Amino acid sequence: MELPRGMKDFEQKENADIEHVRYHFKQLSNLYGFSFMDPSPIEMLSVLETKSGPAIKDEIYYFKDKGDREVALRFDFTVGLTRYAASQKSMRLPLKLSSFGGVFRYDEPQKGRYRYFHQWDVEVYGKPNLESEADIIELTSRLFDSLLLKDITIDINHRSLVESFIKKTFDSKDPKLVSDILRAVDKIQKKTKQEIIDEFKDRYSIETLEKILNFSQIKGTISQVEETFDVSQLDSWDHLKQLFDSLGNRGVSNVRINFGIVRGLDYYSGMVFEVFDKNSSLGSLAGGGRYDSLTKAFGREDIGATGVAGGVERIILTMQEQKIIPESKQNRVAVLYINEAMQKVAMSITSLLRLNNIPTDIDLAGRNLKKQMDIATNAQFSIIVGPQELEEGNVILHDMINGTEGTISLEKLTEDPNSVLNLEKP
Structure with missing residues (x-):
């Protein structure tokens, strides 16, 4: 008797570790005024396609139910929470929702993530404003603090800023070109510069690609970036400066600018960020940003949204690497x-x-x-x-x-x- 590839049983110790993260997450989400809910594990396939397009079928579990309806297992919480928020015609704004639980993805299994794994998630729905973005980032930073994780960095960027640099560099506003180059930038966290150039050189000049990739490797504080690069002509730089000012006022100091963070999904429309352990090769531990286009896709032109989700199993692996003892064991x-x-x-x-x-x-x-x-x-x-x-x-x-x-x-x-x-x- 075998499980399907990419699935696993969660034994007592693993469940104890998951519950440890859940406890800290629920404590913080309540502290910050988020209402905890559990969106349906099954969605209509058409709803999931609203977020990511028909190509999402290659990455999720979907099937026809006994009523001949095309349905799918949730691959994150953002879609379900946004569907719910969009349906609340008389909700008081801002609406702050949080979730924790299992999600399904038909990705290649990898260290820290099977095809069924756990996520935590917080979302804020309402009039787009910088302080809701700062609130999301602050909560994220405090969660990693409460789990006693060290050397955690939150890398922040803005999609409009990168898009403006791409348009200027290519002297083109072609949406397909911008989307294609954003995918190239998104790969900089996982591949070498040469590997990306080899992948895209048939469509674009090597010189232009190098200029884009060099730009995407710029990191640092606000002042360090301004000393390195002329950002005065780029969209949304002032927005990032104000965001960092707000985070500084809140006592959040483990943040930096990273022009290579764009978040691969097309629905992100503004500020984006990812969380890393500086000493680990596990990759991103959490990620999020502003995605006003998704609420509009669900028929709500009057509200925006910003949120973040984190991978629980990856966080647990990071705790093990740092030899952190969960409270359940302490x-x-x-x-x-x-x-x-x-x-x-x-x-x-x-x-x-x-x-x-x-x-x-x-x-x-x-x-x-x-x-x-x-x-x-x-x-x-x-x-x-x-x-x-x-x-x-x-x-x-x-x-x-x-x-x-x-x-x-x-x-x-x-x-x-x-x-x-x-x-x-x-």
Whole structure:
């Protein structure tokens, strides 16, 4: 019995890690005033094509249901949330929505993403304004802070700025040319400059392509970019400067300009951004921007939209690379016993800790100590009940992360069960 290629079962540890990210995301989305909802996992195929065109069929799961309707599994939350927002004729603006859950894509499986994976998502619908964009970026930055991730950079750009440079460089306003070159720029995060030139040189001159690609590799602060390149003639540069000013006012400092960020999807219409771990090769951890054209495609000319989505599995891999211990493990205890005679005391300690809301594990099968330790990997602390220590009224307390070890009296453990979580280094 095999699963379809690209699918997998999510075991206990993976689910615990996903729930860890979900908890922090829901805490923050509530803090920032977002209403949490779960859009339908199945959409009409025509609705999904509204966002990405008929070519989206190659990248998603779609089929005919028993009513002979063409339907598809959601490939993100943006479409469902925007469809919902567009249908709310009397909604109060801005409407702030958030979601967390599984999505399906018929992409080639890769590290950090199977064909079924998890995303978090926040969207703001209302009159287009810079502060809603700053709000989305601020929340994104705070989420990575709350997960204790380090060296996180948020790269920001504006589609109009890149489009204006393309039109100026090619001396053309042809929409097909602009779209084609945007795809070339979008590849700069994944391919070398020479690989992109080789791919596009049959359609455009190498000299012009090099000029575009050199432009797309410009990164830095506002002042660094202005010292590097004359941006005065480019559309939307002032918008980016005002956005950075707003983010600075909010205390968000891990942002920079990156002219290579354009977000490949054609529906983006303004500011765009992506999130990276500077020391990882996993690629983008989250991405978003303004997409007013999508709300218009759903028949709402009166509202704009800006949002962001993040890949949960990639974030978890990044946490593992940075050796970050999820809170679910930080607060977990395993009670171990040397022999069968110690099992009764160990069970009593386990019940005591659980009564005080401390997640606690114990082996029920009477395995030897080595096997108990082998299966206690989900806990940070272990309590070892041994005959010699028990005779003195103590048990061993061991930090399974840093190796610190000491003893704690049963009297203290009974009076203050939370003391098991505060083992001090000698």
